[in-house]
Amino acid sequence: MTAQPIHPHQPERVPRNAEGIAAALSGERRMEFYRQLLAAAPEQAEGVLRGWWCEAMLDTDPAGDRLTAAALDGTLPTTAVADLVARRQEAGLPVE
Template identity: 65%
Template sequence: MSVQSVHMEGAGDPVPRNAEGIAAALSGARRMEFYRELLAAAPQEAEAVLRHWWCEAVLDADQTHGDQLAAAALAGTLPLTSVADAIEARRAAGLPVE
């Protein structure tokens, strides 16, 4: 099994990894959907909701990059990495592995 590797240029996250940053990057209707999901989530589910919507916000914040990713995915030209390599990279970066 393999996953698609996405490399974003520039330092830091393009969207702050918090509710305020995520909401600011989303359009009005999607922002309301995000807040609805976040407010309805149990405390143990809130992190997963934030993680999901952060990904959506990154694509919304940089539509050009999102369009390039979609085109590369459709063309089959996205670079691939193994799941094991992706897990190891997350561990090396001190990120959670679920």
């Protein structure tokens, strides 16, 4: 059995590799991504890719402008970290 995302993106907007991430980022952010990836030790590269993949997904989110406006207006719904941790544990998902 494999774990599936709760809200899968079909097809995924940003491929989970360096090329896909770089293509989704704009100029300065793309350069910062490459700088961090090239400076990372081999054991750190996965973390760099994971972090920048999240950034690229946010940058390409079709609802991104609406979410940003809601966050700035203070109307964006929030969830406590403790609630998220409890939900992941109940679902049998890892908590790092």
